[in-house]
Amino acid sequence: MMSLRWGMxxxxxxxxxxxxxxxxxxxxxxxxxxxxxxxxxxxxxLQEDYSRLMLERSTLASPHRIAKMARDELVxxxxxxxxxxxxxxxxx
Amino acid sequence: MARNGLVPAPGMPWRLVTVVGLLLILAACVVGRLVxxxxxDQERGAAFLREQGAMRAVRSAEIPAYRGMMTDRRGEPLAxxxxxxxxxxxxxxxxxxxxxxxxxxxxxxxxTDLKQRLDLYxxxxxxYLARHQTPEFARRVxxxxxxxxxxxxxxxxxxxxxxxxxxxxxxxNVDGEGIAxxxxxxxxxxxxxxxxKRYIKxxxxxxxxxxxxxxxxxxxxxxxxxxDLRLQYLQHRELQRAIVETGAxxxxxxxxxAWTGEILAMTNHPVFNPNSRAxxxxxxxxxxxxxxxxxxxxxxxxxxxxxxLETGAFTLDSIIDTSPGRIRVGRKVLPxxxxxxxxxxxxxxxxxxxxxxxxxxxxxxxxxILSVYRRFxxxxxxxxxxxxxxxxxxxxxxxxSEIEKVTLAFGYGLTATPLQLAQAYAIFANQGRRxxxxxxxxxxxxxxxxxxxxxxxIASQVLTVLHRVTGSEGTARKARVPGFSVGGKTxxxxxxxxxxxxxxxxxxxxxxxxxxxxxxYVTAVVIDRPLGDSYGGGxxxxxxxxxITDGVLRxxxxxxxxxxxxxxxxxxxxxxx
Numbered sequence: 206m207m208s209l210r211w212g213m214x215x216x217x218x219x220x221x222x223x224x225x226x227x228x229x230x231x232x233x234x235x236x237x238x239x240x241x242x243x244x245x246x247x248x249x250x251l252q253e254d255y256s257r258l259m260l261e262r263s264t265l266a267s268p269h270r271i272a273k274m275a276r277d278e279l280v281x282x283x284x285x286x287x288x289x290x291x292x293x294x295x296x297x
Numbered sequence: 298m299a300r301n302g303l304v305p306a307p308g309m310p311w312r313l314v315t316v317v318g319l320l321l322i323l324a325a326c327v328v329g330r331l332v333x334x335x336x337x338d339q340e341r342g343a344a345f346l347r348e349q350g351a352m353r354a355v356r357s358a359e360i361p362a363y364r365g366m367m368t369d370r371r372g373e374p375l376a377x378x379x380x381x382x383x384x385x386x387x388x389x390x391x392x393x394x395x396x397x398x399x400x401x402x403x404x405x406x407x408x409t410d411l412k413q414r415l416d417l418y419x420x421x422x423x424x425y426l427a428r429h430q431t432p433e434f435a436r437r438v439x440x441x442x443x444x445x446x447x448x449x450x451x452x453x454x455x456x457x458x459x460x461x462x463x464x465x466x467x468x469x470n471v472d473g474e475g476i477a478x479x480x481x482x483x484x485x486x487x488x489x490x491x492x493x494k495r496y497i498k499x500x501x502x503x504x505x506x507x508x509x510x511x512x513x514x515x516x517x518x519x520x521x522x523x524x525d526l527r528l529q530y531l532q533h534r535e536l537q538r539a540i541v542e543t544g545a546x547x548x549x550x551x552x553x554x555a556w557t558g559e560i561l562a563m564t565n566h567p568v569f570n571p572n573s574r575a576x577x578x579x580x581x582x583x584x585x586x587x588x589x590x591x592x593x594x595x596x597x598x599x600x601x602x603x604x605x606l607e608t609g610a611f612t613l614d615s616i617i618d619t620s621p622g623r624i625r626v627g628r629k630v631l632p633x634x635x636x637x638x639x640x641x642x643x644x645x646x647x648x649x650x651x652x653x654x655x656x657x658x659x660x661x662x663x664x665x666i667l668s669v670y671r672r673f674x675x676x677x678x679x680x681x682x683x684x685x686x687x688x689x690x691x692x693x694x695x696x697x698s699e700i701e702k703v704t705l706a707f708g709y710g711l712t713a714t715p716l717q718l719a720q721a722y723a724i725f726a727n728q729g730r731r732x733x734x735x736x737x738x739x740x741x742x743x744x745x746x747x748x749x750x751x752x753x754x755i756a757s758q759v760l761t762v763l764h765r766v767t768g769s770e771g772t773a774r775k776a777r778v779p780g781f782s783v784g785g786k787t788x789x790x791x792x793x794x795x796x797x798x799x800x801x802x803x804x805x806x807x808x809x810x811x812x813x814x815x816x817x818y819v820t821a822v823v824i825d826r827p828l829g830d831s832y833g834g835g836x837x838x839x840x841x842x843x844x845i846t847d848g849v850l851r852x853x854x855x856x857x858x859x860x861x862x863x864x865x866x867x868x869x870x871x872x873x874x
């Protein structure tokens with residue numbers, strides 16, 4: 206008889222608890238999804254910056270530009286053979 | 298007065314009973330229908346209605362996937378995707394907007410043009426305004442908040458190296474799929490997985506909120522190439538310079554690290570600018586190093602030398618009489634530039650004597666030569682997997698005429714690509730082992746399996762001869778690099794036209810190995826149709842090889858042959874003098 210007396214209230218409590226759990230999980234899913242969207246937005250902006258900076262760097266560091274600057278501004282040239290020095294690392 | 302509809306009149310209960318009964322039946326109908334729809338599964342039931350609802354409100358959209366970056370061996374970007382925004386319009390809504398002028402101004406288009414295009418698309422709900430705009434620009438336009446104008450996130454591919462590496466890297470189309478070069482070859486790796494999300498729209502078609510990700514976007518992987526951008530640039534510069542100096546039509550060059558099989562640089566002329574599709578020439582996208590097979594001519598003679606040495610009938614010092622400077626084979630007469638007299642086998646290759654090679658070929662027959670060609674990878678595709686790669690061809694005949702046997706020995710009647718020539722010479726630099734070539738960077742210390750195809754002693758003998766070719770008696774004195782000893786072989790080949798060989802059109806070839814004391818770097822140069830008197834391999838292609846190799850050896854930290862060694866300590870204290 207125990208089951209009949211306590212069964213009903215227990216069932217009601219369980220149903221209520223699961224209702225609340227559903228509300229909670231739906232809410233947190235929404236919150237997480239909002240977070241995800243925000244993070245994706247940030248990711249997008251960061252990627253924009255990253256690619257732009259990469260492109261900028263490779264433009265500034267292009268061998269063509271470096272060669273031109275070295276030649277024209279810094280008056281550099283390829284050393285002739287007499288100026289070659291080979292540095293050898295020796296293990297003592 | 299006492300009677301009204303609510304109180305049953307005695308003797309007339311049937312009216313009430315009828316009304317209540319009807320109402321109950323109606324209620325039962327409604328409940329029954331609800332049960333039918335919600336509980337009982339039927340054709341136009343709950344699932345159907347839910348679907349219909351979703352059809353009207355839920356839309357799905359693509360989440361663009363980031364395409365993997367391509368870098369050179371040192372991490373310099375060669376192809377990189379950047380986020381862009383594509384501006385679109387809903388002509389239905391924008392058509393009668395009173396802010397068209399403002400929009401046209403912001404887009405930098407004329408208002409009449411915009412109106413015309415809108416009229417053209419008047420029945421539609423979608424029209425591109427401007428594709429692939431920079432985010433700053435697009436945000437300025439979107440910031441105007443004109444109804445019916447929207448932005449869509451996309452990626453656009455940029456090629457920082459521009460024309461310098463254009464043929465290797467290739468291209469993507471406007472939808473971001475690789476259509477040429479390595480972009481196409483590694484499409485599966487580079488291309489990420491496009492994701493999908495669902496959102497709810499309102500009556501006007503504007504997104505209200507996202508409801509969830511159906512499939513997340515997965516970014517593509519980066520690909521690190523074996524190319525060294527510095528060498529690539531250097532090779533490109535020298536090739537362009539040679540094209541200008543010789544007045545040639547086209548050219549190609551490739552540099553290979555023989556030990557690892559890595560392709561360090563690979564350039565072509567003509568070039569195209571992969572960042573601009575305005576003036577786009579499809580012919581210029583051809584990577585001639587792998588797609589153009591031609592008769593290799595004299596550059597193949599070192600392979601013939603291998604065959605001769607392998608038979609054991611010849612050594613480098615065997616004497617061959619080449620007088621009187623010409624030889625008759627069948628109905629043809631093959632001449633040398635002059636009468637070299639009795640010379641050694643080594644000198645035959647140095648001088649590139651047709652008579653000498655012909656005599657060697659006649660003595661051993663064509664079978665040993667074909668065997669060497671096959672072992673050196675001629676007639677089969679290399680392992681790099683480049684789209685459109687040609688494998689060249691080796692002759693396959695039942696009956697060989699005398700002249701066919703002989704021409705095979707000096708590089709006619711078969712075809713090879715510049716890459717195959719480089720691969721063949723790499724075997725000499727690799728003590729007779731054939732290492733598969735690759736365009737991808739190998740990990741430091743990665744074990745590279747090499748298949749021994751000729752004896753190391755023979756490889757080293759051939760290297761000795763290749764070195765002598767650049768000596769005072771050889772045909773390639775212009776291939777010399779100051780401070781280093783190099784080796785190689787020239788080739789001058791008649792171009793083939795629709796009806797046989799063209800009398801005054803040549804390919805100038807040079808394939809070389811450096812440095813000789815520790816051979817490692819192989820470079821092949823092809824100059825297509827140089828004009829003027831300097832059309833030969835020794836005059837047109839060898840100087841290009843020398844300038845490229847000079848840079849390769851310097852950038853790869855090779856030590857010059859001349860004695861310039863200083864201890865590290867001394868160097869750090871007074872190296873500037």
